[in-house]
Amino acid sequence: MQETTANQVAANATSSFAEHLQRQRPDLLPFGLQGSGQQLPAGLPAAPLQAPHGTTIVALTYAGGVLMAGDRRATMGNVIASRNIEKVFPADQYSVLGIAGTAGIALDITRLFQVELEHYEKIEGTLLSLDGKANRLGAMIRSNLPMAMQGLAVVPLFAGFDRPAGLGRLFSYDVTGGRYEEQEHHTVGSGSVFARGSLKKLWRPNLTEPEAVAVAVEALYDAADDDSATGGPDPVRQLWPVVYIVNRSGAFRVPERELAAVAGTVIESRAAARREA
Amino acid sequence: MTQQFYVSPEQLMKDRADFARKGIARGRSVVVISCRDGIALVAENPSPSLHKIGEIYDKIAFAAVGKYNEFESLRQAGVRYADVRGYSYDREDVTARGLASVYAQSLGAVFTAEQKPFEVELAVAEVGTSPDEDHLYRLTFDGSIADEKGFIVMGGQADKVSEEVAAGWQGELDFAAAIRLALAGLVADKEANTLPASAVEVAVLDRGSESGRGTRRAFRRLDDADITAVLVEEN
Numbered sequence: 156m157q158e159t160t161a162n163q164v165a166a167n168a169t170s171s172f173a174e175h176l177q178r179q180r181p182d183l184l185p186f187g188l189q190g191s192g193q194q195l196p197a198g199l200p201a202a203p204l205q206a207p208h209g210t211t212i213v214a215l216t217y218a219g220g221v222l223m224a225g226d227r228r229a230t231m232g233n234v235i236a237s238r239n240i241e242k243v244f245p246a247d248q249y250s251v252l253g254i255a256g257t258a259g260i261a262l263d264i265t266r267l268f269q270v271e272l273e274h275y276e277k278i279e280g281t282l283l284s285l286d287g288k289a290n291r292l293g294a295m296i297r298s299n300l301p302m303a304m305q306g307l308a309v310v311p312l313f314a315g316f317d318r319p320a321g322l323g324r325l326f327s328y329d330v331t332g333g334r335y336e337e338q339e340h341h342t343v344g345s346g347s348v349f350a351r352g353s354l355k356k357l358w359r360p361n362l363t364e365p366e367a368v369a370v371a372v373e374a375l376y377d378a379a380d381d382d383s384a385t386g387g388p389d390p391v392r393q394l395w396p397v398v399y400i401v402n403r404s405g406a407f408r409v410p411e412r413e414l415a416a417v418a419g420t421v422i423e424s425r426a427a428a429r430r431e432a
Numbered sequence: 433m434t435q436q437f438y439v440s441p442e443q444l445m446k447d448r449a450d451f452a453r454k455g456i457a458r459g460r461s462v463v464v465i466s467c468r469d470g471i472a473l474v475a476e477n478p479s480p481s482l483h484k485i486g487e488i489y490d491k492i493a494f495a496a497v498g499k500y501n502e503f504e505s506l507r508q509a510g511v512r513y514a515d516v517r518g519y520s521y522d523r524e525d526v527t528a529r530g531l532a533s534v535y536a537q538s539l540g541a542v543f544t545a546e547q548k549p550f551e552v553e554l555a556v557a558e559v560g561t562s563p564d565e566d567h568l569y570r571l572t573f574d575g576s577i578a579d580e581k582g583f584i585v586m587g588g589q590a591d592k593v594s595e596e597v598a599a600g601w602q603g604e605l606d607f608a609a610a611i612r613l614a615l616a617g618l619v620a621d622k623e624a625n626t627l628p629a630s631a632v633e634v635a636v637l638d639r640g641s642e643s644g645r646g647t648r649r650a651f652r653r654l655d656d657a658d659i660t661a662v663l664v665e666e667n
Contacts, residue, residue, distance in 0.1 A: 172512075172515055172519075175512055175515075175516070176516070176519075179516070180516060180520070183516070183519065183520050266519065267519070270515055270518070270519050273515070273649075274511065274512075274515050277486070277487050277488070277511045277515075278508055278511055280481070280483060280486075
């Protein structure tokens with residue numbers, strides 16, 4: 156194609172913050188990219204790198220939106236690295252993001268993704284579509300593939316309210332950036348097998364918002380019961396899961412007070428049942 | 433080889449300044465007013481999608497008059513500068529002062545080194561926790577920078593508009609009153625005595641965005657219905 160000024164201008168016009176960084180400041184990207192001088196050394200290290208890992212995230216749809224919840228534990232090998240880490244974040248006004256995997260990289264990818272969406276909104280003067288957001292996140296996870304191959308994987312869960320369609324939607328990813336739309340509910344992280352079993356029994360169509368919060372907290376409780384890397388509700392330190400709901404009016408964090416009550420109900424009902432498992 | 437004509441630096445700069453001033457004077461005006469509730473930005477602009485006012489960062493907004501493609505490229509550069517800075521340091525390390533000085537340097541470099549100067553005038557506004565902590569910077573085509581108090585008026589009939597706004601300005605105004613004052617200023621040079629909501633572009637930097645709306649992003653664009661509501665409040 157002829158290299159006209161117009162072509163050059165068009166090629167340089169980007170609304171993507173990540174693309175801008177890749178061109179101008181590759182050293183600031185959380186994942187190694189060609190030319191950034193940040194690639195991990197070739198060859199696998201003798202032992203896997205010890206770094207804190209985020210564990211379980213659950214997400215489910217309900218009548219009027221979608222909800223995402225994460226436990227508060229990060230582990231490093233068999234040690235609890237943090238009891239009060241937060242792993243679910245608002246991505247923008249209408250979407251939230253939960254992350255499992257290597258915590259340090261995951262937190263940076265989250266931050267980059269938040270700026271990416273806000274940057275697009277400011278440059279273009281309009282919000283990105285929900286599918287657009289989901290695709291951008293997939294591209295970022297794919298960029299992290301070289302790190303994932305060396306044991307520093309990040310697996311996100313993305314949920315948002317699709318305003319034109321008027322419903323909450325849910326997306327999961329694999330380490331290659333593959334994007335899969337999930338129906339009803341999904342979970343990621345080390346406790347996900349147990350949380351999923353729990354969700355299968357507790358979830359039903361047209362849950363109300365308070366019911367959905369209760370289901371998410373109970374699913375996390377079940378995951379914590381069987382997975383040592385997932386933290387349960389902690390009444391001693393007054394630590395409860397982080398829960399975000401996304402509906403037509405936006406993304407909101409469920410207040411601690413409400414979560415304390417919901418977690419209290421789950422613990423009480425389990426104690427009252429007097430069953431081993 | 434053709435001989436170049438000698439032009440004295442004084443003459444060269446004066447010609448460029450005159451050229452830029454003429455370009456700016458053709459444009460419609462923009463008013464930026466600091467008030468009790470925050471900072472109101474009001475522009476006469478019939479287009480609903482080509483904005484003269486834009487969000488740069490959490491507490492920082494941008495307003496411009498002049499040539500659209502030139503100030504739009506400056507706005508985008510500002511957003512990139514602010515986002516990179518906020519991402520690499522922290523969100524609170526992005527300030528209007530830093531942004532304004534980057535703009536001043538770019539405008540100054542273009543004015544002296546390029547074929548033609550930018551025909552633009554910019555305002556960079558940052559809302560603080562009280563009106564005393566608001567920052568309003570005015571930047572002109574040659575890279576001059578001025579730190580203004582209270583309000584900024586830019587554009588074609590800036591003198592007339594400025595007189596009107598100065599007469600009514602006080603720090604205790606709320607958003608509705610500040611926007612009405614700005615609109616009264618904008619019609620000062622016209623035969624009509626009001627502007628319809630569709631002919632103006634209004635945005636605010638909300639001082640209480642964190643407590644009131646739960647967002648650190650103070651910038652909010654008002655749609656036509658909001659503007660009409662503000663105008664009706666008067667009666």
